[in-house]
Amino acid sequence: MKNNITALLPEIMEIRRTLHRFPELSFREIKTTELIRRKLKSWGLEFVPFKHLDTGGYCDVGAGPAIALRSDIDALPIKENPRHEIISRIPGQMHACGHDFHTAVGLGLLKYFAENKEDLPGRLRVIFQPGEEAAPGGAESVVKENIWESVKSIITVHVAPGVQSGKFILHMGPVQASSTSVRINISGPGGHTSKPFKTIDLINVCGFYITQLQSHLAKKTDARDTVAFAFGAVNGGSTHNIIPQRVELRGTIRTLDNQVLADSQNLIRKFSASFANIYGAQINVQFPTTCPATINDRQLAEKFLAFMQMNDKEENLLLPPKPSMGADDFSFYLEKVPGLYLGIGAGGRGVLHSGDLLLDENLLEPAIENMAGFISFLFEG
DSSP states (O other): OHHHHHHHHHHHHHHHHHHHHSOOBTTOOHHHHHHHHHHHHHTTOOOEEOSSOSSOEEEEEESSSEEEEEEEOOBBSOOOOTTOSSOOSSTTOBOOSSHHHHHHHHHHHHHHHHHOGGGOSSEEEEEEEOOTTSSSOTHHHHTTSSOOTTEEEEEEEEEEETSOTTOEEOOSSEEEOOEEEEEEEEEOOOEETTOGGGSOOHHHHHHHHHHHHHHHHHHTSOTTSOEEEEEEEEEEOSSTTEEOSEEEEEEEEEESSHHHHHHHHHHHHHHHHHHHHHHTOEEEEEOOOEEOOEEOOHHHHHHHHHHHHHTTOGGGEEOOSSOBSOOOGGGGGGGTSOEEEEEEEEESBSOTTSTTOBOOGGGHHHHHHHHHHHHHHHHHO
16 A cells, blocks of 8 residues: 555645645635546546535545545635745635645645556445535535435544644544634613713623623533634724714633533523613623534544554554544534544644645655555455
């Protein structure tokens, strides 16, 4: 296997570099999708576009029951560090979350199995997903596509900068938190700042609301459960001598358990109704977008652990004690089929979603080699 993967690496690395030079934002990945289609056609494989999305699609290799692999394809609106040798040629756009690597891994696996069919006892379906960085993201649309009947499970692998290149990261349960956007409008009659007693001093009321809501949520949540709730924007008022009629608060709530998320949303609604009665304000609570928590299927996680142990690769496996409070719309696939979200060390420097991010290209070989081996192992087991 290793020699065959080494042979295809130059082409896969060049694809990764091309993707990095020409990044495209969420749901605008037109040239990226065309590059994927052209490459697959040159390898004798068929690219199937999604019916309900303008970009992205999937490709099958092999036959029979399928294991799916998600490769996200979109970039971010970030300006890349101009000192990088391989650099984005699209101003203000960059593959700053490693999706160029994810796409290259998906293509590398398809090419490998197309050339080595004896290593694939079933079918691999690689899903090239657009819009992972958007909210709502592309996965919400992909799960509605008529492509799931034969899919038994889904896996993905995400780059992890700062971790030794080629090391795999496995969580036996929660991997990523949920992320729910919160939009709260607090309104009142407004008035002159000389007579706050004649109206509702809305900005003062908002101050109380923010601190009391967060305290209430903390006290009403089981201390063993994780809830991260914070506001990122407070907008209200236009000048110094007018008490505004409306203040808008925007933030996120994140949990590692989807039931805890539902409970937290109910607590926010109930507290807001009670607070509004006490202070005479009107409070409208909305949760415009929700991305559930990503929680690995226990059986799939144990199978990956067994695969690494069986191949004497335990030294290349990390089992972190804590999940990330970031989010990934891979979680929507887990509502459809059992899934496994892995990380792979990418070395380099910088952090995700930063213009300074620079990853080690050498991660492609262990990523493709181990994912190909694991996919074969899943079919055999």
